[in-house]
Structure formats: structure tokens, C-alpha cells
Amino acid sequence: MSISSNFGTGRTNWLGFALATLGLLVAPAVFDVNTMTVLLIWSLFALSLGLMWGYAGILSFGHAAYFGLGAYTFAVASMNIGESTVPLLLAMLIPALLAAVIGAMMFYGRISDVYMGVITLVVTLIMFKFINSTAGDAYRIGDARLGGFNGIPAFPVLNVPGDPELQIYGIGLYYVVAAALLLCYLLCRWVLASWFGRVLIGIRENEARVELLGYSAPLYKTAVFTLCAAMAGLAGCLFASWAEIVTPGLFSLGQSAEVIIFTIVGGLGTLVGPILGAIGLGMLKLLLGEQTLIDNSLLLGAILVLVVLLLPSGIVPTFLRWRQRRGAMLAARSKAGSARRRRRSQGEGA
Amino acid sequence: MSDTVVETHDLSVRFGGVHAVNSVNFRLEERELRCLIGPNGAGKSTFFKCLTGQVAVGHNDGRVRIRGQDVTGWRPYDIVRLGVGIKTQTPSVMNGLTVEENLWLSARRVHPREAVRDVVQAVIAQMSLEGIARRQLGELAHGQRQLVEIGIVLAQHPWLILLDEPAAGITHAEADRLVEIIHQVNQKATIVVVDHDMQFVRSLGGRVTVLHQGAVLREGPVDEVLADQKVREVYIGSRAK
């Protein structure tokens, strides 16, 4: 018997994972590499929100803060250092540190969901306003000018570790991003399967009870918040390397709204949902960007309203439930069918 | 060190102008089974919540000690970590998870990984939960969830168990089984039960403390106390009202 039941997290579908890996390997042969890269970066960003929102029940209205901070950290550090390994690590570490401080403040303060929403939102706003106002020579960190509204262009992008000359771009960057996404997915799976992940799910289900079991909910929540911020920072760093420029727009409310929409449309309580949501809606966003008739935010906004009203658990969970019901129905029908056949053949025999 | 497990000293709680608990001095010895009873509004629930940390006790409102440790002002989480098991009045379980998962989460905090499975199985057998072990809590009836929550508490093998209305909403058969389980657990652990079901309290036996208007009215073996004239008056009086 197995108590290692799945805690509602679903098991790792290794066949699906292998197929996805294969798909990502051959995708550049079919699709535009540049587009694929940014879609996967958004997927990683959405995955980081999906983990803490879908499993621990923590919704950040300002997740872009960590994405933007990761991007800016990478840009600034790589201008100062040149070689990209340390900047890459810093781009995860610094958002994680900020998240640890803010998370500890919120969770140990035991403030409610709504106040958490305000605080996370205000944190991004502060960063947006600050970065936006850093035009001029006074605002520089080492060799990097923050550049205010115009952002930081022309910083060294990711390179093969140890050799600053070997820069990674194009298809190379695509494979780095794909690998990062797959690894982070496995990391999330591993976290969810662990004791830590189960406590998180317990917290989502009933925080008071988990505390009465002697687990410190604030500790666990702060930890997962920090982990997700590090992942968002990684996504931001990859984005910076892809776009080769960072701008204050990365911190904007629009960016935060977008990742929330990706995640909720794909589905809460799954890891695949946010990834697929980001790919699907990201593609839509890029297509819309090519024309001027329908405004981008118009459609994304409409989608968010409709999903909250009609499909509050998102597309992937709804689909899974539908398949489960259908499976049960088919099984019942085939059972009835075979019974009928048996009766009939008996009848013919008689 | 004495064998006193729980001790309150001049404990008081005021809600507005009302003394919900009025300088109660309470002592509980090792491996005792104690029921707190009293008519509605007697303060038994509030007093219980002072022991669990659910009601914060002010600095000048007396002290609560558990095994000599001053726990006044501690949160439930801190108290649980002393090795205390708490079941609150309303069933508080993880509705989206199965019975096994609920028990696993509880057991895993105190037991090493290898032992958890056996502990969970033992609790399932003890509480007769075999038939529903794989069901989600949200699908179960109120009484079943009540039993599961007691199972969650027992899975941590606490040495002090605080149960708030464990018999509320369960069937007679389940109540009988619960009495058995409580007696069995009482072999090793000290237990406090708050309940207003006299039948249940009577079958638990042990000592009872009667609270009335926030103060201790009478304390002693259950039959003696329930035969007491004053206690009867309090109960009948409150019913007549």
C-alpha cells in the first residue's frame, strides 16, 4: 500500500515530460527561434507564479517586481563583471533576498490576502517609479547607468561559463531557456513531492490546522515565496539576455497582470497549466502586436474577466476533470456494452 | 518537579465588561482525564482556549503553565510544539486532501520518515477509518471529519491532549468508540475534554470541573459532581431560562 499518495499534486508524467523535451528539441526546425525563446521565458515566469499561487495559495499582484529585478540585476552586473556566470546567479539571489524580506514581513505579520495584494502591488510600483526616475549620470552602479525611462541597452548577454567571448544567442539561447524551463519544472515537481510541498498544500487547504499541527506557516510561505522569486528572477535574467535591453516596463503593473492572466487561464493547481497558458496567450499577444486594429490589453483584459467568471479554475484543470468524467463514462458504457454482448452471445448460443 | 501537567493561576479573561473567566485556579495531574462542563456561557470554552493559546491572555490576567513552563501569551503553534495535541471546536481539517494525507501531514512533523506509514496505519485502525482512508475530507460527513480530526491529533502521539467538543455531531456508536479510544490513549497521555453532552461525560468517567459564570463551581469525580445539588441547580436554572 502507498501512503505516498499524491496530495492532489498529480504525479510526474514521465512520458509527457519526455515528449515535451523532444518537442522542445525539434521545435526550432518548425517555428521561429526568437519567438519560441521568449514564449518559453514567459512560461518560466508563469511557472514561478503558478507554484506559489496554485499550491500554496499565495497570490502576488506584483510578481513582475522579481522578474524586473532579475533582469536589471543581470544587466547591471554583466556590465560591471563582463563574464555572465556571477550575474546570472545574482539575478536569482537578489530577487530572492528581496522576496525573503517582504515575504517574512507579510507572512509573520499575518496580514490578510487583500493586504498582501496591496503590498505586493505597491512594491512593484515603488520599483517602477524609482527606476523610471533614474535618468542622468547620477544614477549609476559601477559602469552601468540605470538610464531612467530608456532603460539599459547594450550589456553583455549570457556567455558560455568561463569564456566571455562565447556569447549565447539565437538557437543557443533557445536551448538554454528550454533547459532552464525543464529543470525548473522538475524542481517544482520535486518540491511538491517533498515534505515541504505537502505542508504548502496543507497550508492552502487549511492554514490554521497546519499551525495546530505545529508547522510554522509563515516560515513555509516565506520559503516558497523566496523560491518563486528566484525563479522569476531567472526568467527576468533570460529575458534581459534575449531582449538585450532592460526597461522600467518590466516592473509595470501590465507585466504583473500579464503573468497572472497566463497563470489563471492555464489553470491553478497544475504546473503545466501556467506554462501552456503563457505559450498560448503569449503567441496571441505577439500576433496582436503585429496589427493595430485590436488593442492588446483589450483582449487580455476581456480574457481575464471571462475566465474569472466562467472558468475560475482555468483551462487545464477543467480539461482534466472533463477527461476524467468522460473516462468514467466510457468505462461504464463499455462495461455495459460488454455485458450486453455477453448476453447476446449467450442468447445466440441457446 | 511535581507531576502537575497543566496549571492556571488566577486566570481571568474579560470580554467588554463581562468576566468570561474569573480568576480560575486549575490543576491537572499527570495522566488525568478531566472534563470541563458547565451550562452555556459558563466560560468553559473560553477557559479551554486559554490553555490552547487561541485566546490571548493579558499580562496581568494570571498565568498558564504547562509542565511548569509558563505559556501565558503563547500562540497555539508554540503550545503544540511542546507535544500538545489540540482539537478545536469546529472541525478544522484539510478538506482537499484525503484522510491518509491529513494523517500523514500530522504524523510527519514528529515521526521519522520510516515510521510515518506505520503511525498512520495505526491511527486508521484505531479510529476505524479503513473504509474512508482514500476519501477526501470535503466529501465526508460532519461526524466522520470530527473523528479524522481526533485521529490527526493522536497521530502526533501528544502527551497532553486538549479536545473541544469531540462528541459534537457524531453517532452514538461513534461516541462509544470514542470513549474507548480516549480511555486507551489516557494510558499514556493527560487529556482535557470540553463537552456539554452529559451522557458522553458520564461514560468518560474521571474527574470533572464545573464552571459557572466564569468560575469553578465544583470539582470532583463525575458521579459525585453530577449528583451535587448546586450543580443541578445551575443546570436546571440555566435551562429554565
Next chain:
Amino acid sequence: MDYFAVVLLEILYMIAFLALTSAGLAVVFGMMRVINLAHGEFVMVGGYTTIACYRAGIDLWFAMLVVAPLVVGVLGLIIERLVIRHLYGRMIDTMLATWGLSLLIVGLVTLIFGNSAVSVQAPISSYEIGQYQMGGYNLFIIAVAALLMIVLWLVMRFTRLGLVARGAMQNRDVAASLGYNPGRIYMWTFTVGAALSGLAGGVLAPLTGLLPSVGSSYIAKAFITVITGGAAIITGTLSSSLLFGTVNQIVSFASMPVVGEIAMLTLAIILLRLMPQGITGRFFKNSA
């Protein structure tokens, strides 16, 4: 001395600005515990309505004081019927849906008015204090905000409507059991809240200029003002406007406007951490 007067006026203006732009959100939050993230867009639509009317030849005062609140009120009514009423009691879902609405409205306005800034001349000329040039229109804003707060207070305190509203705030079930339909109360509350946002947008339009994306700069300030204020509509809005307005302007004068805003936002975070019930939840338990 002149400088002191200027600073004082600027502080007063900021307080008025905050009170005005948060009033609509405060009414909706206080009465319904709904956080409307499309609030900034309501203000923005009020501004666009004013400017569109003005360009169509309608008197500017009439446009900002009558047409803008009406148009946005109707918009609010439609949104309440179509979206909000399905989500009562689901606070986070309401926040998400109204955030979607905010993006939707931004998109629509961009579609209609384009993505370039529009503005209208302030109808009151400036005046001088010593060597300082002051916007005369700011005084008008201060007056409107003060008047609005007084009217709100009078309505809440002395009318039957206010009594019902205060009852519903305290306990919706009691209001329902007294025969007031909570659904209707909520519907009109949301409409009134939207109309107040429209009014704010209308009277501020000549000062700020408009872009479809301007709503996001209102929502943040209104959001922290209301949440920090707590559930009591008038005392809450006033006390936090006072606090944030003063801090913002003093820090702005001491360094620069962005730092002022950042100081205000940081203060909001600290206050929320210390007083999760908001200022009124902590200090004014029974006020409206």
C-alpha cells in the same frame, strides 16, 4: 513666509487630490468590501468624457460636474450587473476580474481616442503669492474635495439612505432582515462609487492631462489611501489622505516628487504591516 504658504497650499492640494480620487473606491470598499482595481480607469473615463464633451461644445463646468459622473455612474452600473454581482464574497476573484476590466477599458479608450495625450485648458487662471506662481484651479480642487467630504458626511449622518448604508456596512444580514435588499444596496453603492470616480476624473482633467494608461497612476494612490484608511469611509479616507498627502509633499519639497511618492508608498507598506485593520480599524472603531 510666502514659501511657507506655498508649501501649505501644495500639501492641502495633495490631500484634496487623494481624498477626491479615493472617495469612489472608499465607498465601494467600505460598503461592499469589494476592491475595484478598475477604479483608476473609472477616473480616467471621467476625464475623457469631460474632454470629449468640451470638444463637442458643451460647457466645461457642466461636462465635469454633471456629465462625467453620470457617464461613469452608468458604466459602473453596467459593470456591476454584468460582472461584480456574480463575484460577491469572493474578494480575490473580484480583484482579478476588475483588473481585467481595467485592462479592457484601457484598450477600449485607446481604440477610441488613440494613444496620445489630450488635455484641456484649466478654466481658472493662476495667481501669485509673492514671487510664486500658483494654479488657481488647485483651489477649486481643494474646495470640491472639501465639499464632497461634507456632503458625504451629511448624507451618511442625517438621511435615511445614510442610515441604511451604515446599517449595511455594519451587518448585511441585519439590513436584509429589515427588508432592504442587499443586492439593490450593492448595485447602487457601486454606481455611486463609480459616479464619484467620474467626478474626480472630470474635475482633475484640466490639471493632469490624459492618456489611456493614466488610470494606473490613480489606482495605486487611491488603493493605499483607502486600504490604509480602513473600512470607515469618511474618517478613513480623510485621515489617510491627510497623512499621505502631507508626507508626499514634504518629502517632495525636501528632495523631488518621485522620492515623495516612494516615501508615501513605503509608509503605506509599513502602516499596513503595523495596522492590518487600517487606521480607522485601530483608532476610530465606530465611525462611518
